[in-house]
Amino acid sequence: QSVLTQPPSVSGAPGQRVTISCTGSSSSIGAGYDVHWYQQLPGTAPKLLISGNSNRPSGVPDRFSGSRSGTSASLTITGLQAEDEADYYCQSYDTMLSGYVFGTGTTITVL
Amino acid sequence: QITLKESGPTLVKPTQTLTLTCTFSGFSLNTSGVGVGWIRQPPGKALEWLAHIYWDDDKRYSPSLKNRISITKDTSKNLVVLTMTNMDPEDTATYYCANRPVGKNWFDPWGQGTLVTVSS
Numbered sequence: 618q619s620v621l622t623q624p625p626s627v628s629g630a631p632g633q634r635v636t637i638s639c640t641g642s643s644s645s646i647g648a649g650y651d652v653h654w655y656q657q658l659p660g661t662a663p664k665l666l667i668s669g670n671s672n673r674p675s676g677v678p679d680r681f682s683g684s685r686s687g688t689s690a691s692l693t694i695t696g697l698q699a700e701d702e703a704d705y706y707c708q709s710y711d712t713m714l715s716g717y718v719f720g721t722g723t724t725i726t727v728l
Numbered sequence: 729q730i731t732l733k734e735s736g737p738t739l740v741k742p743t744q745t746l747t748l749t750c751t752f753s754g755f756s757l758n759t760s761g762v763g764v765g766w767i768r769q770p771p772g773k774a775l776e777w778l779a780h781i782y783w784d785d786d787k788r789y790s791p792s793l794k795n796r797i798s799i800t801k802d803t804s805k806n807l808v809v810l811t812m813t814n815m816d817p818e819d820t821a822t823y824y825c826a827n828r829p830v831g832k833n834w835f836d837p838w839g840q841g842t843l844v845t846v847s848s
Contacts, residue, residue, distance in 0.1 A: 651833060662838040662839065662841050663824070663835075663838055664836075665834060665835070665836040665837070668832070668834050674836070714790075715791075716788050716789070716791070719774060719775040720774070721774050722773075
C-alpha cells in the first residue's frame with residue numbers, strides 16, 4: 618500500500634531538466650517527516666539517492682537534487698543522462714501507520 | 729562495508745508459511761539506534777514496507793500485514809528472520825532486507841533481494 622503519490626512516468630531528452638513529485642499527507646510529509654529518494658535500475662535493488670530531503674550520499678552526482686515543502690517533495694535531475702533511465706521512489710514515515718511508506722514509483726525515460 | 733543478503737525458498741504453495749533470512753555484516757544489531765527492515769516489490773509494482781526490527785528488539789509491522797508477519801533477530805549470528813503466514817499468489821514478490829542507519833529513517837544499503845513465487 619503506497620500512501621505517497623508519484624506520477625507513473627516522466628520523460629525528457631538528454632540534457633533536459635526533469636522533476637518528479639511525491640505527494641503525501643498531514644500524517645507523513647506534512648507532519649515534518651523527511652523524504653528520501655531511491656533509484657532502481659532495471660533488475661537491481663533500490664539504491665539511496667537522496668536522504669533527508671536534499672542530501673546526496675557520497676558518489677551521487679550533483680545533477681540530482683531534492684526538496685520538501687508542505688505535504689510534498691520533489692526530485693529534480695538537471696542535465697538528464699541516458700544512464701538515469703530507471704525507476705525512482707520516494708519514502709517517508711507515516712505517524713498514523715506507525716511505519717515507513719514508499720511512493721508509487723516513477724519511471725524516467727530518456728528520449 | 730555493510731552488506732545484507734536475503735535467503736529462503738523461491739517457491740511456496742498457497743496457505744504455506746514463508747520464512748526468509750537476512751544475513752548481514754558490517755554492523756551489529758547490538759548497536760543503539762540500528763535497525764533492519766523488510767521491503768517487498770511485486771513484479772512490475774511499487775515497493776512496500778513490511779516490517780522493521782530495532783537494536784532494542786522493538787518491532788514494527790505494516791498495518792495491512794501485521795496479522796500475518798513476524799520479525800525476529802539473532803544478534804549473535806547477525807541475522808534477521810521474517811515469517812509470513814498463509815501465503816497467497818498476491819504475495820509473489822522480490823523481498824528485500826535493508827539497513828536502517830543509526831538515528832535515520834532511510835534504508836541504506838539494501839540486499840540484492842530474493843524472488844518468492846507463490847503457486848500451487
